[in-house]
Amino acid sequence: MTGVLTETGIFVGGGGEGHATAQELLLKYANRHGLIAGATGTGKTVTLQILAEAFSSAGVPVFLSDVKGDLAGLAMPGSAEGKLHAAFAQRAATIGYDLAYRDFPVTFWDLFGDQGHPVRTTVSEMGPLLLSRLMGLSEAQEGVLNIAFHLADEEGLALLDLKDLRSMLVHVGQNAAQIGLRYGNVSAASVGAIQRQLLVLETQGGDRFFGEPALELADMMAQAPDGRGRINILAADRLMSSPRLYATFLLWLLSELFEELPEVGDPDKPRFVFFFDEAHLLFDDAPKALVDKVEQVARLIRSKGVGVYFITQNPADVPDGVLGQLGNRVQHALRAFTAKDQKDLARAAQNYRPNPAFDTQTAIKEVGTGEAVTSFLQAKGAPGMVERTLVRPPQSRLGVLSDAERRAVIAASALGVKYDRVIDRDSAHEILTRRADEAAREAARAEAEAATEAESAARAEREFRNARRYDSDTGKTPAKPRSRSRSSDSVLETFGKSLARQLGTKSGQALVRGVLGTLFRSR
Known part of the structure; x- marks a missing residue:
């Protein structure tokens, strides 16, 4: 009997009449990326689940998005009771697989912070x-x-x-x-x-999503105490209502892996495996510059020990430049009801190395649920011959978790202390707010100074007008205050008028005019 891991790789399935005796994904070439495709309900989610289990068992951390909530079952062991177990046991016996149920080290993440630790970036x-x-x-x-x-x-x-x-x-x-x-x-x-x-x-x-503390990739690329790779599950059921946010986040995460990780060449096993579910959302209406960036990252990131696996309904959803780099492929059934479907089916079949035992295009139409047409890289990275494969049953639960079970897993994680509280530094x-406040204060200060000067001028004007009122006791009317910048002519005129008032007689006024005339003529 075969377990989850073989001596060289991951046991995917096989066995049975008309099927390969065994199909495995070699860990040495697992960073050459992959594709899981097929119509809705044909078994893509189970294939993703069993690959995540196997990578974790091999000590490889995994990231995947849980679009429907059923991948959360990785955190709990499968049940050895009921009809589902009977079907799994029969499948295991057919393919020569030693079925043993167990849970896996799971960390839940959520952009909204409701179903897992918050995921943030700046x-x-x-x-x-x-x-x-x-x-x-x-x-x-x-x-x-x-x-x-x-x-x-x-x-x-x-x-x-x-x-x-x-x-x-x-x-x-x-x-x-x-x-x-x-x-x-x-x-x-x-x-x-x-x-x-x-x-x-x-x-x-x-x-x-935007803020601190920002996600540190090292917290995702961790191993559990028993040496198994941690499985990071992003709750994406709510996130799927904002498909552009979902696709951009996953592309950002992929870009961060590319930028931060050092070159390691071709390791014996990947350092990290990234599953991109609903991959068509990344490429729908995407500008060419973005598609080129994805293609570049996919081409170069494998040398950093990262394997990227795209999950989608139809291989045609993935651009040719990216599709050509996906060496490990699991193709579940495709339905061909229209002329376009027939064309996509023929195109999908052409991407596999032919097997003389059967027609690939026909096999893709005929495989049942839990069955797939597979091709994995062989020695020296050569594409393997296409095979019809019965996919092995999962060890973990096939289905969702209760709210209480999810909360228990989240509470047991040590990462809550680091990520659950927002930091606003x-x-x-x-x-910029301080700059604006300072500018406002400066403007207010200048306005206040201007107002003070205006008030001083107004007060001086009022005092002058009050002083002009005739004083019946003294007969004196003080002169209006003059600025120091006034000319000497104004000073002389003021002096003359004041003197004339003090003399109070026509002769006195005539005398003053004579004195003033002399002064003006002498200048």
Whole structure:
């Protein structure tokens, strides 16, 4: 009898009349990526589950997304009772597999923090390219977003969460004239469009995805105390209502693996295996630049010991440039009801090395649930001949967990202390807010000083007007205060008028005019 692991790889299945005696995925070539395809209800989820179990048993950490909630069963052992067990036992006997139920070391993650530890990244780590894809920005809007990122780097402003990016865009819009001279035109319309898309992203849960503490890949690429690889399960049932957020997050995670991990060449087994379920969401309406980036990452990341497995309904969902790099393939049944279906079926069959024992295209149509057409890389990385394979039963539970079971698994994880509480440190929003507050205080101070000067002038004017009222006791009317900047002519005139008032007679006034005339003529 065969167990989950063989001497060289993972036991996938086989056996039975018309089937290969054994099909295995060699661990040495598991980082050459793979494809699990097939129509709904043909067994893709079970195949993903048994591969995750086997990689974990081999000490390889795994990441996968749980779209329907049934992959959470990896955290619990399967049941040795009921009809399902009877069917599994029969399948195990047919393929020569030693069925033994067990649970696996699982860590639950959730972008919304409800069904697992929160998964966060910072706006800076996501970068303008993926954010533009996430928000569906135009080329001009993407250019403005790039300017905002560049300016934030120049000014040392950390972009951690959405409020940081919002404040940065406001800063860019307010200084558009000066920024435009250095980096190109920044229109208010583009800034406004980005702000609206950020609002949409926020309502989809993006505000909970961006922030700190950011996910550290080392926490996913860990082993359990017994040496088995940890299985990281992302709760994606709610996330699927925002397909662009889902696809962008997985692409970001793949990019982070590519950027952070060192080159290791071709190790004896992968360092990490990444399952990308509902892969068509990554490529639907994706710009060529993004598809090229995915192709580049898929081509280069294998040398870092990472295997990427795309799960989708039809191989045609994956671009040819990416599909050509997927060396290990499990093809469940495809339905061919239309002319397009027939064309896709023929195309899928052409991707396999023919087996003279049967027609590949016919086999893909005829395989039943839990059965697949498989091809795995052989010695020296050569494609294996296509085979009809009965997929082995899973060791863990096939189905969902109860809320209490999930909570117990989450509570037992040590990562809750690190990720469950949000950290909001000093970043672009806080710094720009302080700048604005300081500018407002300066403006208020200047306004207050201007008001004080105006009040002083008004008070002096009032005092002068009050002083002009005639004093019947003394007969004196004080002169209006003059500025020190007045000319000597004004001083002489004031002196003359004051003297005339004091003399109070026509002769006195005539005398003064004579004195003033003499003074003016002498100048």
